[in-house]
Amino acid sequence: VEEVSLVAHDIGGAVALRFALAHPGRVRRLMIMDSVSYDSWPSPTWRRIIDEELDGHAAMPQEEFDALLTRQLSMTVADTSRMTGDVLRAYLAPHTSRLGRTSFFEHQVRHYDARYTQEITGRLGELTMPVRILWGAEDQWQPVRYAERLRDDIPGAELVVVPDAGHFLMEDAPDRVVREIRDFLSVAAES
Template identity: 35%
Template structure:
């Protein structure tokens, strides 16, 4: 799905109960069945899943929000951007959507959010698909630490575009998947001053202290979990997934060959199929 069609399908809602003022949330909500929540990472937004949403929606109600500060959700300079805050947002958002529990499919820092909630509110998280997720002290990576410097809030759109395109080139194993369509869509929210400042604030908020406390608690997370991991990732290497398999009691690893960090873009077909197969088997087992 191209960027224009993706944006037309997004809805918006006003979410109170998180900070003093209501926050605007942009999200996709398609399909019927058990709720399946898609959580993106940094520096992307829910468009990362543009090629997998419709396939997943054949069997599930797929809800894909832009996290606060990302994409076309609220980007004002008035709130925290940490993954702890994003976990607060997701809890409140699902309550707002009348979703008492969901399957979580989460990439990058979205995976950190999913694990925080699996620990904090286990009834909310039915299953987890963690894709090249942050965990332990594996993050933030050097590129995001550099991006978070306040001086980058003054970058011009073409300068931010260059940084983002370089990151996608580095994080895709299949150069042909850096299509003009994907490139246009994934950088679109970060082409104006508000978007640039917001992305820099997001990068500055990354803090390994929000996942390291979970290390000793992973063994208590009983949710069936699939680690859907690109083997070529140099940011969140597959060794992190192998460690998670040992620490999470109900986890299995699905390595994806010729895929790097941006797995839903590198190979959306395998990503969607592996997710659906896992969810079907996990639901039957439960």
Template identity: 25%
Template structure:
């Protein structure tokens, strides 16, 4: 573990987190998507946000990175538990309120936090995610079908995740950077097979106190114009579902925001949080 990472006891589990910037600045809590450890919020992106006057927190959710892992296929938690973990991590860090950013699958986690723990949320940002409404378009036909890897063969696992990144990042794919990320992620995970499996096996329970229309804090939606996982209509649906939602489209990117477009994401988040 690097000296800047720390394990926090939260809700009976251990969560590994890392912070960037001045603790006196407004806090922003970054929650990445399914199977993704905190490394998927690149440290360079985190530093850019910190340079804009934000105290940045990235962390490993359960079953990713150095946080508590569960038996493969048997996660002992639901999405509401992951939301409670985020609030518990804020408690552990001594933070009363944070700007919450949820990416992809973790848009659902961010929604639960915003609806069920509104006093802890200064603003919400949904990145590359969806309302999951039945009438929204399916993933693009350009998304390839990838056979599951041989988990006994690390090279097979690495190749599977790299090819998954390639499919999501479209023309902005950087193979060397992707392989470096995957190798670091595999090296620090308690159980990488559980990381790739368990988030998709948990219970996806809804907030207790409502849905998108019940959010009371300012809401920003950031979406790639070419997102092949959740086509742009998904981001538009979130904007339309929340009170006074605002949508920022990054026109030429897919499901993930590449390094070449970090400034667009940083500008959107910094502008959204500046007056909150």
């Protein structure tokens, strides 16, 4: 694939920003949603978990892990009723074994490190492709001030803040997210 339009969320947003900076000629358009950036991560609650739980995760009983992750996941939505039942079970399912819990801590949480975003902060002004920043107004992990800062640091970036949506805005406002992505990509197709 020679040229792409990227749509990325959370840590994927940082990966997309890094890719766009490393390969600007290969990225037609970039949309980031509730992305980690600057010094915004890990969030205070994840920092506490890293400090207090990371090294003891192997001995953590499944019920304790489920409770920990459920507390974290409830913070991802503005409407907590959206993170219950089948939706919550789907998020918990990959981690219902010792291997799943170990993988979660060792291959994800252990690598939450703002240095990956801080080291590109001074280069955001180099981005010249169209950039749309989509953000949940109620994001508890990545507050809107980070979206505003990204908008200000990326030339011509457009910021769209979705009301009544949290970090997982695709759970709170799925139709709006689909519309925004389709609109963004259709403009790319017309270019």
